Amino acid sequence: MPAPRTVLLTGAAGGLGTLMRGLLPAHGHELRLLDMRPVEGEPDAIVADLADREALREAVRGVDAVLHLAGISLESTFDKILRANIEGTYHLYEAAREEGVRRIVFASSNHAVGFTPRPRGDDPLIPVGTPHRPDTFYGLSKSFGEDLAQFYWDKYGMETVSVRIGSCFPEPSNVRMLSVWMSPADGARLFHAALTAQDVGHTVVYGSSANTRLWWDLSSARALGYDPQDDSERYAAKLIAEQGELDPDNPDHAHLGGHFCTRPPVWPH
Template sequence: MPATRTVLLTGAAGGLGTLMRGLLPAYGYELRLFDMAPVDGEPAAVTAELADKQAVREAVRGVDAIIHLAGISLEAPFDKILRANIEGTYNLYEAAREEGVGRIVFASSNHAVGFTPRPQGTAPLDASALIPVHTPRRPDTLYGLSKCFGEDLAQLFWDLHGVETVSVRIGSCFMEPSSVRMLSVWMSPGDGARLFHAALTAGDVGHTVVYGSSANTRLWWDLSTARALGYEPQDDSEQYAEKLIAEQGELDPANPDHAHLGGHFCTHPPMWPC
């Protein structure tokens, strides 16, 4: 696939979208911004909901690829999840099909497999102990369930229409990790941009599922499918470990919040404002 230049970035006003707005242009991309909320300092951004099929199609028209970050990123009542994450993602894929956009990078989530037991053992884990991308999906929330739908939708649009997708099961992309659990799933903003760039430019991805994190010493999952795209993570959360462990203690396998990949989403999921 030739180098992509014009990329539609949905969810551009959100936390991850804001980080990527600042980092992706350095890779040569011209970003077209889309969000239901106004994007600060970006008067040309498209302000619309994914439910607005005409607005979505107009936003998609003429772009080379899409990074789809928009949607609800926490737990919420099903009707909200349905509109934003399920129907909205379908509307985006259908617009991409209609406009001939051949590549989408879909922000999936580790919460699609959140009830997977977290690996045990001393870090760094042996490769055989890491969670593979083909582990059975076990969503921990309706939010996680919507990401399972998105991955299946991506597979359908590849098989039926030839629209390629890299589904990125994102861990936690912040400037630095804020919990001991996050030491294992953290993706630095710089590595996030590297991974999205690799996902946009790798050849013949069909529908590829990858985990999205940095090369953390305490890594829980297998990054081999991401590396196969050309992703070379450069950061490691271990620099934050001593401080976080001193404040919070080590993870306790007997604690339900620590027992599964999805953490507290499995027991007390943070709710989206209603």
């Protein structure tokens, strides 16, 4: 599959969308932007809600692929998660199917498997085939999105790469992030690989840099052509000095999802 000429980027005004707006064009992608609120500095961005099915059809018309970052990215009420993340993702897939778009890259999350115990010591890395164990309604919506992607591949032949994103920020801010951090540059590398790899069917990958303290298996991401260049270890000494090592007796540190399992941050809107 050649590099897409045009990619619809949903959630373009969000934190991750803003990072990718700046980084993906260098990988050869022309971005069409969509968000439910105006995108600063982008007067041509499409302003539409994922509930607006006609606007979604118009937004996907003629694109080569979709990078779907839109939705609620923290915990919220089930009703809000249902509307934004579950129904909204379904509406996007239907619009793409109706307009003949054959590739979607879906922003899943490690919180789809958040109640999976984190590796300790010599434990093996967590495989992509580990069963869904969502830690929140948010994580549940990402489990749904992965299953929806599988359904659309099996029934309609629409390809998806579901990326279980860890924490994509300029640098990690706590000790847990040393294991799940994805640098913005590596995020762009991974999304580029997911947009351009051939014959992906429905592929699930973990989204992080090649961290020394990595908890999960990146082999399916590397099979797409992803070659991560960054490692969180350069931040480790400072963070551990400030916060200490992870405590096996602390419930916040027991599972892959961290404090999402015990006291999840709540979407402010």
